[in-house]
Amino acid sequence: MNSTQSRHLAFAGLFIVVTVTMLLDISIVATVSNETKRMFDYLDNLPDSSVIIVSFDHEASSLPEMKPLGLVMLRHLFAKDHKLIGVALLAEGTGVGYRLMQETAKEYNKEYGRDYVFLGFKPQFIAAILSMGESIKGTFPEDYLGNATSQIELLSDVNNYDDVAAVVSLADGSLTTHWIEYGNEKYGVQISAAVAAAMLTTYDPYISSGQLKAMVGGLRGAAEYENLLGIGGSGARSMLAQSSAHLYIILLIIIGNFTYFRSRKKG
Amino acid sequence: MARLFPQIICGFFGVVLFVLYFLKAPSAKSLYLTITSDYWQIIFAFALLVGVASFIRVNIKKLSILSESPYVITGLLGLFAMPVMALVWGIKGDSPFMWVFENVQVPLQATVFALLAFFVASASLRGFKARSLPATILLISALIALLSRSDIFGWLGNSALEFSEWIRSYPSMSARRGILIGIGLGSVTTSLRIILGIERTWLGKDR
Amino acid sequence: MDPGTIVAGILTIAILSFLYGDNPVYKMAETLLVGVSMGYVLVITWTNTLMAVLFKPLFLESQFWLVIPFIFGLFMFGRFHKSTSFLSRYSMAVLIGSGAGVAIPAMLGARTLRQMTATVEMVQGDSFLTIFSGLVVVVGLFSTLSYFYFSREHEGIMGRSAKVGTYFLMIFFGTTFGYTVMSRVSTFIGRMDFLLSDFLHLTN
Numbered sequence: 001m002n003s004t005q006s007r008h009l010a011f012a013g014l015f016i017v018v019t020v021t022m023l024l025d026i027s028i029v030a031t032v033s034n035e036t037k038r039m040f041d042y043l044d045n046l047p048d049s050s051v052i053i054v055s056f057d058h059e060a061s062s063l064p065e066m067k068p069l070g071l072v073m074l075r076h077l078f079a080k081d082h083k084l085i086g087v088a089l090l091a092e093g094t095g096v097g098y099r100l101m102q103e104t105a106k107e108y109n110k111e112y113g114r115d116y117v118f119l120g121f122k123p124q125f126i127a128a129i130l131s132m133g134e135s136i137k138g139t140f141p142e143d144y145l146g147n148a149t150s151q152i153e154l155l156s157d158v159n160n161y162d163d164v165a166a167v168v169s170l171a172d173g174s175l176t177t178h179w180i181e182y183g184n185e186k187y188g189v190q191i192s193a194a195v196a197a198a199m200l201t202t203y204d205p206y207i208s209s210g211q212l213k214a215m216v217g218g219l220r221g222a223a224e225y226e227n228l229l230g231i232g233g234s235g236a237r238s239m240l241a242q243s244s245a246h247l248y249i250i251l252l253i254i255i256g257n258f259t260y261f262r263s264r265k266k267g
Numbered sequence: 268m269a270r271l272f273p274q275i276i277c278g279f280f281g282v283v284l285f286v287l288y289f290l291k292a293p294s295a296k297s298l299y300l301t302i303t304s305d306y307w308q309i310i311f312a313f314a315l316l317v318g319v320a321s322f323i324r325v326n327i328k329k330l331s332i333l334s335e336s337p338y339v340i341t342g343l344l345g346l347f348a349m350p351v352m353a354l355v356w357g358i359k360g361d362s363p364f365m366w367v368f369e370n371v372q373v374p375l376q377a378t379v380f381a382l383l384a385f386f387v388a389s390a391s392l393r394g395f396k397a398r399s400l401p402a403t404i405l406l407i408s409a410l411i412a413l414l415s416r417s418d419i420f421g422w423l424g425n426s427a428l429e430f431s432e433w434i435r436s437y438p439s440m441s442a443r444r445g446i447l448i449g450i451g452l453g454s455v456t457t458s459l460r461i462i463l464g465i466e467r468t469w470l471g472k473d474r
Numbered sequence: 475m476d477p478g479t480i481v482a483g484i485l486t487i488a489i490l491s492f493l494y495g496d497n498p499v500y501k502m503a504e505t506l507l508v509g510v511s512m513g514y515v516l517v518i519t520w521t522n523t524l525m526a527v528l529f530k531p532l533f534l535e536s537q538f539w540l541v542i543p544f545i546f547g548l549f550m551f552g553r554f555h556k557s558t559s560f561l562s563r564y565s566m567a568v569l570i571g572s573g574a575g576v577a578i579p580a581m582l583g584a585r586t587l588r589q590m591t592a593t594v595e596m597v598q599g600d601s602f603l604t605i606f607s608g609l610v611v612v613v614g615l616f617s618t619l620s621y622f623y624f625s626r627e628h629e630g631i632m633g634r635s636a637k638v639g640t641y642f643l644m645i646f647f648g649t650t651f652g653y654t655v656m657s658r659v660s661t662f663i664g665r666m667d668f669l670l671s672d673f674l675h676l677t678n
Contacts, residue, residue, distance in 0.1 A: 003393070010389045011493050018659075022666050025677045034432060060373040061380035064664015065657060091518040092376075095368050123523050124311060126576065127304040134300060142526075145359060185584035186288075197416075198657035201650045204440040205447055208611075209592030211584065218653070219660035220416055238663045245384075245659040246417040250410060252392040257406075260396045273563040277571035284575025302572050305527055306543040310565050312523040313547030319516055320554070337498075338505040345509025346516075353517040368514055370478035371485060375507040377665055378489035384662035385493055387655050404644040405651070412652025435649055437607045441614025442646035444589050445639070448615070449622045451585035458574035458581070469570050470563055 010252060017248045021241040028239040029227050036224040039214040042192055043076055043168070050165035051083045051158055053132075054101070056093030057125070057175035062196050063096060068222035068235045069194040070096075070170050074104040076229055077168070078115075083154050085136070085164075086118035086144075089125040089175055098144055114153050120144035125178050133161050133187035161189035166213070172196040176203060180211045194221070274464045281462035322346070345371075408434065475673075483673035486665055543568075614642040 001009070046052070054073065058066045077084055086101045088094045098118045105116055119140040122128035131139040136158055137149040149155050157163060167189055169176040176193045183189045190213050195203060197218025206212035216225055219242055223235030280302070287299040323346070326339045352364045359365070397403040415423065415431035460466035488503035528544060531537040546568055552561030593615050596608035620632055621639030628636045670676045 006392060007389045008494075010392045011385045014385055014388045014659075014662075015493075018663055018666050019670070022663070022670050023677060033428070059376070060368075061376040062657075062661065063373055063377050064381070064662075064667070065660040067664075091515050091522075092368075092372075094518065095365055096373075099369075121518060121522050123519065124304065124307045127300075127307050131300050131304045134296060139304075181580045181584035185580060185588075196657050197660065198650070198654040200653050201435065201439060201443060201646065204435060205444040205589055205592070208436065208440055208444075208596070209588050211588060218416075218656050219663065220656065234664075234667060238660070238667065241663050241666075242656070242659060243417040245663070246413045246655065249388055249391050249655050249659075250413055250417075252388055253395050253406065253410065256392045256395055257397055260398075269560040269563070273567040276564060277567035277574075280568055280571030281575040284572045285578055288576065288579045302568075303576060305540065306546070306568060306572070308523045309528050309540075309543040309547045310550065310569055312519050312528075313550040313565070315515065315519050317550045317553060319512060320551075322512060338501055341502055342505035342509035345506045346513045349510060349513025350517050350520070353521075358517060358521065364517065366478060367510060370482045372507065372510045372514060374482040374486050374665075374668070375489060375503060376511065377661060378486045379504070379507065381658070381662040381665045382489065382492060384655075384658040387658050391655075401640050401644045404641050405648040408645045408648025409651040409655075410648075412649045413655060416652070416656050433607070434645065437610045438614050438642055439646045439649040441593075441611040442618045442639075442642040444593065444611070445615050445618025445622070445642070446646075448586050448589050449619060451581040451589075454577050454581040455586070458577045461570055461574045469566060 013248060013252075014245060017244050018241050021244045022238075024240065025237070026240050027232055027236040028223070029236060030220060030223040030239050032224045032227055033221075035214075036216045036221050036228065039192060039194075039216040039221075040076070040225060040228045042214040043073075043166075044080070046080070046082065046165050049081050049083060051085065051154075051163055052077055053085045053087060053164055053167045054097075055167060055169045055171075055175075055179065056086065056088040056097035056100075057090055057169050057179075058093055058096075058172035058196070059090055060092045060096065062172035065196050065219055066170055066172055066194075067096075067100065068219055068233060068238075069216065069225075070100050071104060071233060072222050072225040072229060072235070073168055073170065073194050074100060075107070075231065076225070078104055078108040078110055079229070081115075082165075084116040085154070085158070086116065087128075087132075087140070088121040089128055089178075091121055091123070093170075094121040094144070113147070117149075117152055117154050118144040119149070125175055126182055129178055129182045130186065133183065133189075135160055136164075161187045164189055166190045166192060169193045170195075171199065173199065174202065176212070177206075180206055184211055197221070270467070270470050273470060274467065277469075278462050278464055281458070285462075319346070408439070479672050483669060486669060486673075490665075613638070618642050 054077070056070070074084070084101065086097050088097045098120075101116055101118050102112075105112065110116055119136075120143065122131075122139060128139060137155060140149050143149055143152060161183065167179055167183060169179050169191060171193060172195070176191065176195060176199075179191045179193075184191050191211070192213045193203065193215040195215060195217045197220065200215070200217040203212055203215055207215060216222075219235055219238055221235075222233070223239050226233045226235045284299065284302060287295050290296070290299075323343070326343055329335050329339050349364060349367065352362070352367065356362045356364065395406060395409070397406050411431050411434055415428055457466060461469070485503055485506075488499045491497055492500040528540055528547075532540040532544065546565045549561040549565045552558035593611055596611050597605060599605050599608060617635045617639035619639070620635040621643065623632075623636075626632055671678065
């Protein structure tokens with residue numbers, strides 16, 4: 001088998017495994033990891049009606065993974081009656097963030113301006129994080145919809161991070177690092193994160209040092225969180241496909257090594 | 268002179284920003300934010316405009332190549348359509364601008380990213396071999412991580428899951444911490460070299 | 475069916491067609507993505523930065539000090555001509571110089587010192603496992619750092635330490651590979667979920 005054929009075969013296998021398991025349309029209640037439980041407990045133990053910044057620090061490319069995570073975070077926070085301030089530190093997070101907040105707010109009968117607000121995108125993330133530490137309304141004179149932030153009820157008593165209980169960074173890259181290194185280090189605001197699975201190991205040292213309070217990651221993390229919230233969702237619906245794809249990749253690694261050792265023995 | 272003045276400005280802004288970071292006076296804070304917020308944003312915005320102008324220039328040159336022209340036109344149409352839609356209908360809520368973002372940009376970008384799943388599968392088959400001791404450790408660690416996240420029915424058992432968590436929280440984390448500290452120290456020394464004018468590669472070559 | 479879903483479905487299939495091989499349909503979708511993404515960022519930058527931070531405050535609210543960053547910004551266009559390209563160095567000088575000044579305290583404090591402190595604190599504990607795990611972290615950290623220390627030959631103790639560092643790095647890269655697989659697979663599942671449920675109505 002030549003390299004093109006073996007590549008196409010690996011592709012076809014993954015396509016079939018995911019398609020077939022998705023067509024089975026089975027939702028699975030994922031067993032909850034300690035990591036997800038810690039994130040759930042951390043947010044759950046914040047005093048009710050706390051002001052929380054939800055930062056949409058991701059691009060459109062990772063939306064299939066970030067949307068389920070964003071939804072579980074917002075659902076948990078709205079269910080606890082927290083006051084949410086949405087911001088985006090990447091341009092593509094703007095449209096995504098507003099839509100997600102709007103959709104979830106409807107489920108919980110939350111009112112824009114009183115229970116949540118979306119301030120939109122601010123370029124230059126380090127500058128934006130530092131600037132909000134001095135004045136949130138100064139950093140965002142207008143919200144995403146063009147309303148003056150000085151007139152928004154939710155923000156009437158919110159000046160800077162001193163009035164914010166926590167920041168939840170929804171990130172597919174290293175933006176949470178900047179929240180930690182500038183927001184937490186300079187202003188002392190508590191940071192937690194919901195990140196793409198690929199970024200989990202990147203943030204492990206910050207969890208260990210306590211600079212990052214808690215984190216949850218990937219579609220699997222979203223499914224576990226759905227389990228803790230007692231709701232269904234795309235996380236649970238995708239778990240069979242996710243696990244089957246993992247096992248398929250493990251099988252590919254085993255086959256690759258088997259053929260390698262066999263050819264070495266012959267050679 | 269074409270290199271000396273920029274170096275002086277660079278060093279000046281470096282020292283000023285470093286000192287301002289520690290000052291608590293409102294005027295110092297305000298100056299710090301003015302530079303990190305307004306200066307950075309505005310200069311970066313113009314850098315982006317330069318990038319867009321370069322993209323247009325390169326693509327217009329490519330228009331004369333017949334086999335490339337359909338693609339060039341598509342790219343340019345996408346580029347010009349967005350500002351035109353934004354100008355006519357705005358960018359909020361249910362505007363055509365957002366429609367294109369949600370129904371063209373998001374699916375395209377997410378699917379391009381999804382292709383990586385296939386290349387990862389192909390790499391697992393063809394490149395992930397236990398050729399040496401380090402390669403074997405790499406392979407075993409990957410298998411442990413993958414297996415632990417495949418467990419949906421609890422068939423792996425608690426101790427196996429705890430072992431996988433231990434691997435991530437201690438040995439794996441320590442190496443990541445080493446990289447992190449290395450980057451931190453490297454960034455500090457590079458920053459100092461830039462401020463002191465020892466590191467000058469950012470100035471480019473004289474044309 | 476909603477026209478948006480039809481468009482998104484067709485474009486998703488166009489990109490997936492690359493798996494068979496490079497083809498004109500994929501290339502068309504790819505260039506469309508480049509154009510649209512650039513257009514999106516251009517619009518957002520125009521409204522959120524140039525209008526909100528520069529033009530409105532400068533021309534409507536007479537904040538004339540904004541002329542300085544405006545000029546530095548305009549200097550970036552100097553790159554288009556040989557005789558004016560030196561101007562962009564001034565803009566770069568502001569960005570790089572101030573970036574370096576901001577980075578030093580953050581990198582030293584939040585990254586280096588806090589991480590070092592956390593490592594030392596991990597060795598404390600009342601159970602064997604806690605102390606053992608803490609020692610693993612100390613050994614892992616210092617051996618990894620020695621691997622990246624290139625000012626001395628990797629010989630003797632240094633060489634052995636660097637070698638141990640390689641093993642720790644392999645554990646990190648392997649674990650990260652596992653989680654990266656998870657991430658990429660999730661993204662593909664998300665697209666298939668859209669195709670099978672919203673576009674083809676094969677699942678709920």
